[in-house]
Amino acid sequence: MNDTTMSDSTAAAVAAAAALAKAADQPAVKVHADKVDVYYGDKHALKAVTLDIPERSVTAFIGPSGCGKSTFLRCINRMNDTIDGCRVTGEILIDGGDIYDPRLDVVELRARVGMVFQKPNPFPKSIFENVAYGPRIHGLSRSKSELAEIVEASLKRASLWEEVKDRLQESGTGLSGGQQQRLCIARAIAVSPEVILMDEPCSALDPIATARIEELIDELKANFTIIIVTHSMQQAARVSQKTAFFHLGVVVETGPTEQIFTTPQDKRTQDYITGRFG
Ligand SMILES: Nc1ncnc2c1ncn2[C@@H]1O[C@H](COP(=O)(O)OP(=O)(O)O)[C@@H](O)[C@H]1O
Numbered sequence: 001m002n003d004t005t006m007s008d009s010t011a012a013a014v015a016a017a018a019a020l021a022k023a024a025d026q027p028a029v030k031v032h033a034d035k036v037d038v039y040y041g042d043k044h045a046l047k048a049v050t051l052d053i054p055e056r057s058v059t060a061f062i063g064p065s066g067c068g069k070s071t072f073l074r075c076i077n078r079m080n081d082t083i084d085g086c087r088v089t090g091e092i093l094i095d096g097g098d099i100y101d102p103r104l105d106v107v108e109l110r111a112r113v114g115m116v117f118q119k120p121n122p123f124p125k126s127i128f129e130n131v132a133y134g135p136r137i138h139g140l141s142r143s144k145s146e147l148a149e150i151v152e153a154s155l156k157r158a159s160l161w162e163e164v165k166d167r168l169q170e171s172g173t174g175l176s177g178g179q180q181q182r183l184c185i186a187r188a189i190a191v192s193p194e195v196i197l198m199d200e201p202c203s204a205l206d207p208i209a210t211a212r213i214e215e216l217i218d219e220l221k222a223n224f225t226i227i228i229v230t231h232s233m234q235q236a237a238r239v240s241q242k243t244a245f246f247h248l249g250v251v252v253e254t255g256p257t258e259q260i261f262t263t264p265q266d267k268r269t270q271d272y273i274t275g276r277f278g
Pocket residue numbers: 040043045063064065066067068069070071072083
């Protein structure tokens with residue numbers, strides 16, 4: 001081996017190590033959206049949205065009302081399929097797989113991509129049944145005791161177990177608003193989703209219940225990819241690592257949350273975060 005090849009191979013090794021380090025630094029992309037357009041009849045609600053959602057972290061969607069945040073969220077579990085006259089074009093990949101592939105089982109997709117809504121919406125059933133419902137219909141447990149274990153683990157992960165363990169047979173709708181929302185999170189978690197979509201999950205809650213949900217979101221990001229729509233800039237800053245700013249159907253700017261809130265690049269983002277409109 002002469003000097004030239006040695007230095008070549010050294011250079012190659014250094015480049016490979018650097019690439020690895022960079023890859024380790026940057027979380028993997030869980031959801032990739034490419035030029036997504038959404039129409040409700042003639043209304044063009046989302047325009048060429050291209051966005052990467054990193055794995056096991058929290059991404060916040062912010063922007064004024066009506067700018068398309070919920071519409072985009074619903075693209076990710078194909079909830080827009082259920083809206084008459086709604087048409088989605090472009091590409092959305094989860095782990096590199098096209099979720100609009102006609103061969104894809106949408107029921108299975110919705111187990112992989114859970115959703116939590118603005119208004120807590122427990123089923124009018126017992127606390128236990130609220131959480132057991134998903135695992136049961138997806139056949140995730142082989143026995144009653146296994147199902148009970150899933151329910152307990154989900155309630156624990158949603159930090160609700162201690163408050164409800166002695167009244168699992170009581171109705172879920174009898175809980176406080178904050179507890180109901182944690183029950184809905186437990187219900188979403190129970191089927192072991194990979195992605196959890198949260199559409200303004202705290203807007204119906206008081207500050208204490210909100211703080212508990214924010215803490216929970218922070219814990220959940222160790223295991224799940226979370227996307228949260230929020231009207232609260234403080235909340236986005238507290239819970240998310242990445243932020244996307246939506247405005248009139250386009251994603252104006254995305255970046256690390258800290259950067260979006262301290263040094264936004266686009267004037268529209270600046271105006272929004274400083275409260276000039278919204
Ligand atoms: N089911 C629907 N049918 C028709 N238009 C809709 C529907 N849902 C949302 N839109 C319209 O699409 C645009 C984006 O709405 P939305 O995604 O709800 O915004 P955001 O969540 O940011 O407030 C709005 O102009 C809204 O009126």
